Amino acid sequence: MENDLAEIAGRYDTDKAVHTHYLRNYEQYFGNLRSLDIKLLELGIKAGGSLLLWRDFFSRGLIVGLDIEPVALADHTGRIRTYQGMQQDTVLLDRIACETAPDGFDIIIDDCAHIGVLARASFWHLFDNHLKRGGIYVIEDWGTGYWDEWVDGVSYSPRRRKLSPSLYRITRVLARLRQSRFGRMPLGRSILSLCKASVLKMQYHSHDYGMVGFVKELIDELGTADITHRQFGSAPVRKSKFAEMHLAQSHLFIVKA
Numbered sequence: 001m002e003n004d005l006a007e008i009a010g011r012y013d014t015d016k017a018v019h020t021h022y023l024r025n026y027e028q029y030f031g032n033l034r035s036l037d038i039k040l041l042e043l044g045i046k047a048g049g050s051l052l053l054w055r056d057f058f059s060r061g062l063i064v065g066l067d068i069e070p071v072a073l074a075d076h077t078g079r080i081r082t083y084q085g086m087q088q089d090t091v092l093l094d095r096i097a098c099e100t101a102p103d104g105f106d107i108i109i110d111d112c113a114h115i116g117v118l119a120r121a122s123f124w125h126l127f128d129n130h131l132k133r134g135g136i137y138v139i140e141d142w143g144t145g146y147w148d149e150w151v152d153g154v155s156y157s158p159r160r161r162k163l164s165p166s167l168y169r170i171t172r173v174l175a176r177l178r179q180s181r182f183g184r185m186p187l188g189r190s191i192l193s194l195c196k197a198s199v200l201k202m203q204y205h206s207h208d209y210g211m212v213g214f215v216k217e218l219i220d221e222l223g224t225a226d227i228t229h230r231q232f233g234s235a236p237v238r239k240s241k242f243a244e245m246h247l248a249q250s251h252l253f254i255v256k257a
């Protein structure tokens, strides 16, 4: 019988062992891939414990890791490859993919710097060029964007406001004007959109810092079909690159369409 992920994690020096909800999410998303000869890339591997974890979990998988620090691993199976370098170095990412997964990775996990701009650089490069269709991209620890002591995190201050009934009435008037002749003219449409946006902006508060800001950008990619909707959005029409996005506490899974 196969061991569960928590049991395997307990054998190795990996911080995944303490994040039990991460392990549960991984079981859910990776369970049916377990016996396949998948190719997995993890960005950020510290002592290499998570690579040993993935090697044992995916009995036929090729496990590739990248870290800014050198990592020496004893691996008797020959199914682990490690590289030294920066997650944002797209030339290096191309070389790693070319040498280990020329047809694309099945799984990519970012457990690296947890800095928004760096995670974004490696995400879009790897997602667009080196993740298979149906492949899964995982981002760990996106909650660092709420930590003031983190390099690009800012502490959260709730500023959620209620849209007062009078403001709500204004949005209704603006929506009616949008249907009028004025609203159908390009300049009228722009003026009304601007007014509507500035009124509605007062309703919610978005914390757009570090990894949290980056994750919110990814939500916009998920919304592409509505953003480019033939009738209500702006051209050119296109579908999202994401088939699915699952957000959990500090843990994000995206399935490539």
Ligand SMILES: C[S@@+](CC[C@H](N)C(=O)[O-])C[C@H]1O[C@@H](n2cnc3c(N)ncnc32)[C@H](O)[C@@H]1O
Binding pocket: 013, 014, 015, 016, 042, 043, 044, 045, 046, 047, 048, 049, 050, 066, 067, 068, 069, 085, 086, 087, 088, 111, 112, 113, 118
């Ligand atoms: C949280 S640890 C990785 C833990 C490991 N994945 C595990 O589950 O046991 C983050 C790692 O990212 C590495 N790192 C930080 N910034 C990096 C960057 N810009 N490029 C590559 N590696 C980086 C650090 O050296 C560190 O080993």
